[in-house]
Amino acid sequence: MLRIGAVSYLNTKPLIYGLRERLESNQSGVCGQLSLNLPSRLATQLRVGELDVALIPSVEYFRGQSDYQIVSDAAIACRGPVWSVRLLSRVPVRKIKRLALDEGSRTSVALTKVLLWEMYALRPETVPLTMEQTPEAVDADAVLVIGDRAMHPEPGVYSEIWDLGDRWCRWSELPFVFAMWVARRGVDIDRLAELLQQSRDEGVANLESIAGQYAAPHGLTNEDLHHYFADNLHYHLGPREQSGLELFRSRCSHLGLIADETTAAGAENE
Structure with a gap:
């Protein structure tokens, strides 16, 4: 079975x-x-x-x-805006120094890091956003949220909101x-x-x-x-999805995200 x-x-x-x-x-x-x-x-x-x-x-x-x-x-x-994966920033994105990352999806975490690097050469300090925390309560300039809670961000709180599916598709001209x-x-x-x-x-x-x-x-x-x-x-x-997948793999590898996160994940499970 x-x-x-x-x-x-x-x-x-x-x-x-x-x-x-x-x-x-x-x-x-x-x-x-x-x-x-x-x-x-x-x-x-x-x-x-x-x-x-x-x-x-x-x-x-x-x-x-x-x-x-x-x-x-x-x-x-996705081949454009995905709605359920968003970067919510209290400051202009290019000024993000501290980033909270939703613990629910490691792909969305890697996607955020790739896009911030490719678009602004940013590698901000990161902290976890647990499932128990609300995005508004976390101490960070910006928050990655995924899933159902990304669909309804608190109005009037954020300077910029990125739909990460849309950002990837515009940058790469490929699906994600x-x-x-x-x-x-x-x-x-x-x-x-x-x-x-x-x-x-x-x-x-x-x-x-x-x-x-x-x-x-x-x-x-x-x-x-x-x-x-x-x-x-x-x-x-x-x-085209396979081409997008290969480009994402290449950019993750370039930033050391694949090996680094594998090591971190192994440590967490010991």
């Missing part, structure tokens, strides 16, 4: 549409269990062998690339890939790609229904959430 982990945020709902039921019913000969967690925690679980397959941040795929294999062309990407389905090498993934792509395709075909189910609990209108799914996000890992 495959142990499969997926991101618990709204953006993954179309990707895992009916997936739990398909796995439990042994559809297409694939039997497994689905669990939900934060992106960074999924990456740790995959690395230590607590999961066989996971929807992990792209930067975590880079860090374990020799031990991992991409399972499917189902992914979480936030996460993809990855398996540890040696795991039997026969027929799994088909199952994951089937869930993605049916989820994309039922965006209105998914929006109706999840909008109100997250303080969104059905229309807003449907717009987020249909227009802000892109769920296919195609050739």
